[in-house]
Amino acid sequence: MSGLLAVESAGALTTVQDRGRAGLAHLGVPRAGPLDRPAATLANRLVGNDPAAALLEVTWGGLALTSDTGVWIAVTGAPTPVEVAGAGRGSGRAEWLPAGGRLRLGTPVTGVRSYVAVAGGIDVEPVLGSRSTDTLAWVGPPRVQDGALLPVGAPHAPPAPLDTPRPPRPGALRVVPGPRADWFADGALDRLCAASYVVGEESNRVGLRLDGDPPERVRAEELPSEGMVLGAVQVPPGGQPVVLLADHPPTGGYPVLAVVHQDDLWQCAQLRPGDPVGFARLRGA
């Protein structure tokens, strides 16, 4: 351990996330992990961390913390005003947070979730092999509260301040047909792709809930519970599709019409309630 972060304000929801808890879905444990993976990977790379290092996922900004030793930090994800020791700083690059200095995140200008990586990673005790907090069943470290003290690991590489982040290119969520596409009317997937949906208020780390045209089902019976994957587009009886995200239950009882390509899932982390969402068939699918 090489120091502590003292959290003064955790904002609306701040959790610790690493790559998630693999291999336990059959016991009912969600995988968790950052919702915007490319942003989390970039933040770790900027401060010289391994991509598996644990960092903070900050929802709607509002995080304020200090370091007792001084530490390299990087903020990525939703574009957010970043203040380091009283001075405005950019995001998407490594910054030195001096001992006693405060890092403060404002409210995101666009998007929802920001990522704060510190050199050495957040070194809280792992639970079942991961430092990710799952918000469905609360497996993992507790959510970050005001007043929390977070241990920081020992840095093992210098920060990498020059980087080429992925260009943010939001667009339609590309999908392939799901395993239960045959539970829906002919052409239901094409109509899903032609329609426009709106992000619902209830969206969270479990799923992106959409309002819009309900896909037409041809089989009305209940689906016996079956395993679910990240990005599955489930259609509950009400007809409003849900894109399953990192904290989704490992099994579910609603048919899956489509599956969102994993390269597009980061967008689901940054869409706000009320934002429009479209789907498009992945070429060749």
Add this chain to the structure above:
Amino acid sequence: MDVLDLRAFGPAAVLAEVADSAAARSLAAYARAARVDAEEVVPGARTVLFDGVRDVDGLARRLADWTPDGGPERGPLVEVPVVYDGADLHDVAARWGTDVDGVVARHGEIEFVSAFCGFAPGFAYLAGLPEEHAVPRLDTPRGRVPAGSVGLAGSWCGVYPTASPGGWRLLGRTELTLWDPARYDPALLAPGTRVRFVPV
């Protein structure tokens, strides 16, 4: 239906549909023993999901060697001591056409087997209740069901590992810890585990 109906579930997952829950357990156990190339092997009510698969065709070839195992369940046996004082005990007795002692006796006679986990970490769907003893879920779920509550829904039996809202009809409660992330096997009733309820 073929013994095994494989459906793509996105580019890196395969959903194998089989005849019933026993076949799903058998396939999941076979796949784990064969160490197939999948990050997750998740049995469902009559499916097995293979997620995090790098070579979908290779997996399909491995699974083609599986035949449903009609033999007895071979998982470890866990005895669950139960105090039968659940809020729905009399209701279940009426539905089964017996009294409370009759429910306790019939529930205790059955060797259940954990078919799959879902709903919450360590919440096992226990198969074994005869179809004629199936009971519907509560119309209005309870806001809070204490940890250790033993209940029925449809032809499934389950034990709540943690306190949560729930709509299962409650027969009683156990002191056993069903879910403990600090334990080597965090879920007491992992899929394949045989379960007997013992009145105390």
